[in-house]
Amino acid sequence: MSFTLHGLPISGGIAIGQARLISQATLEVSHRVIAPRRVEKEVARFESAMLRVRTEFEAMKSGMENSPADMRAFIDLHRMILDDPELSEAPKQIIRERRCNAEWAIVQQMEVLVQQFERMDDAYLRERSYDVRQAVERVVRELAGRQHANRLKGAKGERLIVVAHDLSPADIMAFRNHGVVSFVTDVGGATSHTAILARGMGVPAVLGLHNARQLIRDQETLIVDGARGVVIVNPGQRILEEYELRKTQLELESSKLKMLKTARATTLDRIKIDLLANIEGPEDVEAVLECGADGVGLFRTEFIFLGRGDMPSEDEQFEAYRKTVKGMEGHPIVIRTFDLGNDKDLHVADEAPGDRRRENPALGLRSVRLSLSEPKVFLAQLRAILRASKFGKVKILIPMVSHAFQVDQTLALLEQAKSSLRGEKIAFDEDIQIGGMIEVPAAALAIGTFLRRLDFLSIGTNDLIQYTLAIDRADEQVAYLYDPLHPAVLMLLSHIIGSSEKAGVPVSMCGEMAGDPNFTRLLLGLGLRQFSMFPARIPAVKQRVKQCDIAGIEALARRIARLDEPAKIVEQVERLNAWPQQS
Ligand code: PEP
Ligand code: MG
Numbered sequence: 211m212s213f214t215l216h217g218l219p220i221s222g223g224i225a226i227g228q229a230r231l232i233s234q235a236t237l238e239v240s241h242r243v244i245a246p247r248r249v250e251k252e253v254a255r256f257e258s259a260m261l262r263v264r265t266e267f268e269a270m271k272s273g274m275e276n277s278p279a280d281m282r283a284f285i286d287l288h289r290m291i292l293d294d295p296e297l298s299e300a301p302k303q304i305i306r307e308r309r310c311n312a313e314w315a316i317v318q319q320m321e322v323l324v325q326q327f328e329r330m331d332d333a334y335l336r337e338r339s340y341d342v343r344q345a346v347e348r349v350v351r352e353l354a355g356r357q358h359a360n361r362l363k364g365a366k367g368e369r370l371i372v373v374a375h376d377l378s379p380a381d382i383m384a385f386r387n388h389g390v391v392s393f394v395t396d397v398g399g400a401t402s403h404t405a406i407l408a409r410g411m412g413v414p415a416v417l418g419l420h421n422a423r424q425l426i427r428d429q430e431t432l433i434v435d436g437a438r439g440v441v442i443v444n445p446g447q448r449i450l451e452e453y454e455l456r457k458t459q460l461e462l463e464s465s466k467l468k469m470l471k472t473a474r475a476t477t478l479d480r481i482k483i484d485l486l487a488n489i490e491g492p493e494d495v496e497a498v499l500e501c502g503a504d505g506v507g508l509f510r511t512e513f514i515f516l517g518r519g520d521m522p523s524e525d526e527q528f529e530a531y532r533k534t535v536k537g538m539e540g541h542p543i544v545i546r547t548f549d550l551g552n553d554k555d556l557h558v559a560d561e562a563p564g565d566r567r568r569e570n571p572a573l574g575l576r577s578v579r580l581s582l583s584e585p586k587v588f589l590a591q592l593r594a595i596l597r598a599s600k601f602g603k604v605k606i607l608i609p610m611v612s613h614a615f616q617v618d619q620t621l622a623l624l625e626q627a628k629s630s631l632r633g634e635k636i637a638f639d640e641d642i643q644i645g646g647m648i649e650v651p652a653a654a655l656a657i658g659t660f661l662r663r664l665d666f667l668s669i670g671t672n673d674l675i676q677y678t679l680a681i682d683r684a685d686e687q688v689a690y691l692y693d694p695l696h697p698a699v700l701m702l703l704s705h706i707i708g709s710s711e712k713a714g715v716p717v718s719m720c721g722e723m724a725g726d727p728n729f730t731r732l733l734l735g736l737g738l739r740q741f742s743m744f745p746a747r748i749p750a751v752k753q754r755v756k757q758c759d760i761a762g763i764e765a766l767a768r769r770i771a772r773l774d775e776p777a778k779i780v781e782q783v784e785r786l787n788a789w790p791q792q793s
Contacts, residue, residue, distance in 0.1 A: 212444045217419035218400050218689055219439035221409040224457040225392030226450070227369030229430045229443075231423065232377075239313035239350055249309060253302050256312035259352040260298060264289065266348075270520050288345040296323055297346065313353050320346040371432045375423045382407040392434040394422050394441050400692060401672040401722050402684035403554055407513070409722075410490055410744045412497075416441055418686025467749035471502035475752045477734065478759040485752055486544075486742040488720055490514070492530055495537035497745040502752075505541035507742025508607070508668065508720040509534060511591070512548045524590040531598035538602055544645070544668070544742075545595050546607040547588070547620075551576030572682060577610035582619055592627040599639035606642060607668055612650040617663045620644070649673035649721070654702040661713040668742070669706055671721025675699055694723045695783060697774040704771035707737045718742055730754035731786050735767020763789060 244252045267289045292298060301315035310318070320342060327339035371392040372385060382393070382404055391413060398404050398417035408415035414436025426432070426443055433442040433453045442449060475483045486507030487498040491514045498506060514530050515522045522530075535543055552571045581588040595606055608620050624644060631638055646653070646660050649670030653660055660667060671694060676683040678698050681691045693699065710717035718740030723729050725743025727750045733741070734755070741751060763786055770782045 212442065212446055212449075213425070215394075215416075215419045215422055215425065215441040215443065217394070217416040217422075217439045217441065218398075218686055219437055220400055220405045220415040220417050221413060222437040223412070223414040223460060224436070224453055225369070225371060225414045225432075225434040226453060226457065227371040227391045227432060229373050229426050229428060229432050230370045230390075231426065231428050232372050232374040239317055239354070240311065241314045242311040244305065244309045244311055246309065249306055252305050252312055255353070256301060256305060256315065259312065259349055260292065262352050263292065263348050287341055288348070291342055291345040292349070294323075297342075313350050316346055316349055371434060373422050373426050373432075377404050382411075392432075392436070393417075394419055394432070394434060396420050396422050397686050399682065399684045399686055399689045401676070404684070406488075406672075406722065406744070407490065409746070410488070410494070412744075412746045418689060420686075464746075464749070467753060468501070470749050470752050470756075471500070473502075473752065473756065475504070475755045477755055478757070479761050481739070481760055483734070483755045484718070484740040485748050485755070486542075486718065486720075486740065487745045487748065488725075488742050489534070489745075492533040492537060494745070495534055498538070501745040501748040503541070503745060503748055505603075506534075506538060506543040507718050507740065509543060509545045510549065511546060512550050512554050516554060521587055524594045527591060527594035528597045531595055531604075532601055535598050535602040535604055540602060542603040542605065544605045544607050545598070546609055546647070547578065547591055547595075548581055549577045549609040551580045572676065578608050578616050578620065579610070582616060585623060588620075589623055589627055592624050593631060596624075596627055596631055596638040596642065597636060599642050600637045604639060604642060605666065606644045607647060608644070609647045609670070610649055610673065611646040611660060612652050614659045614663065617646060617660065621663070647673075647720075648706055649677070651678045651702060654706050657706055657709045658713075661710060661715050664715070666716040666718070667706070667710055669703065669717065669719040669721060671699075671703075671719060671723040674702065674721065675723075678702060693776075694726075694729065695776070695779050697776065697779065700771045700773075700779065703733075704736050704768070707733075711737050716740065725751060727751050727754045728783070728787060731758055731763055731789075732767050732770060732783055734758055734760050735763045735786070736771060 267285050271285050297316065297319055300319050301312065304310050304315040304318060305312060308315075323342050324339045327342060328336055330336050368389075369391045370389060371394065372390050373394050375396045376398060377393060377395055385393075393408050393413065393415040395404070395417045396419055400417070402417070405415065405417060414434045416434055416436060416439050419441060422441065430444055431450075433445050433450070435441075435453070442453075445453070475485045477483065484504045484507075486505050487494070487501070487503040488508040488510065489495070489498060489506050490510050511527070511531075531545060551574065575583060581591070592606070595604065598604060606624070608617065611617055621644065628638070628640070643665035645666035645668055646664045647668050647670045648654050648657065648660065649672070651674065654674065672683055675692060675694060675696070679691055679693065679696060681688040683692065707717055717738070718724075719733065719738055720742035722743075724733070724741040725747035727747075730741075730751050731754065743751065766782065766786055770779055770786065773779050773782065
């Protein structure tokens, strides 16, 4: 039977392929009855997953001699939990007696233990139920992880469309090399990091479909229309042909736009605009050069190491940064320090104090707050970036600044990193520039604090909108409130850009808004001259820049930013975009 699902349009383009249902790496596990002759094999699978997790704990501990004691204590606690016969022995009995699969068996035992902890009077002991869940989650991930990879192999030439309840950024990174042509999920917001990664990979994606996992079956044919947020399940022949045609047309349009690659991004009144790329790792460099970007405006370093299970060493980081910087062939590159926490973790959530699950992770120990709470880790990253600065034009970007002291402390750590490198006679760029991301309304309002301390600013609209409008950017239930044209957002943007211009401090924008051609004229009119976006968006934005006469729209853009009536703003932005400026 053919039917259509509607969700949030995340990443444009059309994908046609076969559904592959993925259960997330959480405790949502499959329930299977094991054939009697396979029972001992299932026990062995369970034992070997437990062994791998224990070995992983050992390796983590031995690499953490210099880490804080409570970090090591967390690992010990989780190891002890897994060594408890309730979790190490009882699941084997369940597999043998009830013939449950290993995941199901350990989750049943976990439920028993969690209930015991939750009934305890002592608040500390009650909290330990989280540790039990996290320790078991690690084993489940280990059991499921290998199946995940295998399931995603697919037959040769098969076009896989991942259907999941939810996908974390780490999951997306793991799928990167499996020939997945599209993602659809039940939950997730348009500027969640999962959405950003899907766009970066250039694959159509629709999130927030609510019941996709329940309604779609494995292997069913799907059409994903990423621009419209539509998923068609089991389409008929006529619809399939129509979409094949639309897909070809879109590919043709995008290859026409690519012809702008070598054209300069200069407006009709001859103002040069910098169009930069957002990247997640060295493997994106090829796409950046391919689309004719002027450089990298945002390197989200945390993505290289997402899902790997521990903190990368200074040398590992240096290698990744050096490779990226060298690959950029002399173009400037802005390296952002780790923006971990919230929805992005290294799966060290169970051990690192900063990553403990909280009610409001977006407001918690995230980003530069987390980095400053782990000065050794932060110092290692600053040293790695400095070492890479010898190979090209590198700038450092600190995410989510809100307080002056965060900048002061980071600058002090940077000085410390520089002086240690000088002591070791390791070369780096002595004049490296350091900038801050303006993505918290407090920082936008008190912009002078940051203009005085930093060499440049970059506006993170994804978080700025999230925090200004008090909506979780990853929650599809409030996605309808996510509005870049909200009067409060426009007032903040105009204030940041205008103040930076007055102070003579360069300002760029690296949130998703910078890559949306519908906002290009408005932002140019407000004075923005540097835009950073995922590489595939550069040609479309460049086309808009080339058709724009800034002098002719400045007054209207500034008037729009002063309006406080939403309908009027939308009407005036449409008027701005319709303005015939093309010569
Ligand atoms: C932003 O918040 O706009 C931004 C660019 O950072 P991230 O999306 O990585 O949070
Ligand atoms: Mg951000």
